[in-house]
Amino acid sequence: MTLESLPQSKIEATIFVHDLQNPPTEDRSCDFEITVGNSKGRIVLEKRAAGPQTEYLLRIANAESLGVTVLHADVKELIKDLVLAFNLTLQRACVSTRGGDLFSPNVQTMMPETPAKVEHTPEGVHIHLTDNAVLRDSVHITMITKEEVDEDQLISHLDLVRKLRRYAITTAIPTSSTLHKALPEFESAMTDFSALMIFKHLFNSLALATNADGNDREFIILDKEIHRISGVPEYEAKEWREFYNRTKHIDEKAEHVAKFSQGLQDLPKMLPPLRKASMQVILNQLALLT
Numbered sequence: 001m002t003l004e005s006l007p008q009s010k011i012e013a014t015i016f017v018h019d020l021q022n023p024p025t026e027d028r029s030c031d032f033e034i035t036v037g038n039s040k041g042r043i044v045l046e047k048r049a050a051g052p053q054t055e056y057l058l059r060i061a062n063a064e065s066l067g068v069t070v071l072h073a074d075v076k077e078l079i080k081d082l083v084l085a086f087n088l089t090l091q092r093a094c095v096s097t098r099g100g101d102l103f104s105p106n107v108q109t110m111m112p113e114t115p116a117k118v119e120h121t122p123e124g125v126h127i128h129l130t131d132n133a134v135l136r137d138s139v140h141i142t143m144i145t146k147e148e149v150d151e152d153q154l155i156s157h158l159d160l161v162r163k164l165r166r167y168a169i170t171t172a173i174p175t176s177s178t179l180h181k182a183l184p185e186f187e188s189a190m191t192d193f194s195a196l197m198i199f200k201h202l203f204n205s206l207a208l209a210t211n212a213d214g215n216d217r218e219f220i221i222l223d224k225e226i227h228r229i230s231g232v233p234e235y236e237a238k239e240w241r242e243f244y245n246r247t248k249h250i251d252e253k254a255e256h257v258a259k260f261s262q263g264l265q266d267l268p269k270m271l272p273p274l275r276k277a278s279m280q281v282i283l284n285q286l287a288l289l290t
Helices: 075-087 151-163 174-191 195-210 219-230 234-248 254-287
Strands: 011-019 028-037 043-049 054-060 093-096 117-121 124-128 141-150
Touching: 011 028, 011 075, 028 043, 028 054, 028 151, 043 151, 054 075, 075 093, 075 151, 075 174, 093 141, 093 174, 141 151, 151 254, 174 195, 174 254, 195 219, 195 234, 195 254, 219 234, 219 254, 234 254
Parallel strands: 028 141
Antiparallel strands: 011 054, 011 093, 043 054, 117 124
């Protein structure tokens, strides 16, 4: 049976996008413009609405053109793999299949009763009323961001992800097993709204993917291997590792507190290079799978 004789399967799904460095908050909206470059119409994104996240309709005009026979595949798994491929291709945009809920308290202010003062004068009766008003000041910001994703590169990364067959339980080789752990950490980083949790998920994914060959590297040895695969300077990998340690261990001395405090301040500038390194190592390890 040729590709032309197969039935064409059109797939649509709602996805949500936000900015890695500016995750959704109650006082910030996200207007993220993603365009598909080098497009042959295989992957189409239709923007719907901006809000805490930007909502898109993801459309696959012909799933078979991606090398997927939907008759023999789980569509949800295909969409999940494609969303992961988006996140392994983009630099700033975080793509998810679910929208996040933000805590927004409902405040009701009960105004005290205002007594009326009645005054009798030769000129007549004067009634004095005092009115109370509650003023609240708030600012809401809309972050406008644009990024382009190359369709060929996106589908190439989708092919790499699907090579892992990550929905089948296997104990065949350490690389597959460890990557099975690294990818969910990376996916969690793309869906979390807490900058600190994004950092922790990204570093976990980076460390696991780096050690996917079965070697349990730690300390400076891990820094060197991250540098070898991704090109990230060793001192930067060391900074990430040391700050990560501060997020999971108690602070025993003042320098530990200072390290953690400084790391929190540096989070916005740490996240993009950390994501890039994690992406590079994951893609490198996926490419080595046979």
